Amino acid sequence: MSSYIYFRVSGSVQGVMFRKSTLQQAHELGLRGWVRNEPDGTVSGEAAGATEHVQRL
Template identity: 45%
Template sequence: MKKHIFINGRVQGVGFRHFTRTNAESLGVKGWVENLPDGRVEAVFEGDEESVQELIDRCKEGPPSAYVKNMEIEDEKEKGAFSEFRVRF
């Protein structure tokens, strides 16, 4: 399963990317996360359905100082592009 996600709210400057990478690695999810110039966080998660859904659920909460207003989640068809989870800059 592969999901493309956009996260809105107070998600920059609160450790959201590090939180996402740590959780992705613990769940065995591959992909990437990055801050966008408009204040959102963008990510791609790839892995088994249960792990990807768990990571999405964790990101809905975010780290303690974050506030997630909403998430846009899109299905991606192409798989197998990642060997790890990275923070992109």
């Protein structure tokens, strides 16, 4: 079964490699999607793939 999530994370998430590490983990899990820094200091993204892998992310 496949799943999709949209996420937005706030707090100390920019300048600490959060975006890069999230993207790396998603690729390791075989997920498709994107992650980006937002102007308001949050990080947002989308991920899609096997439900088990989306839940692990």
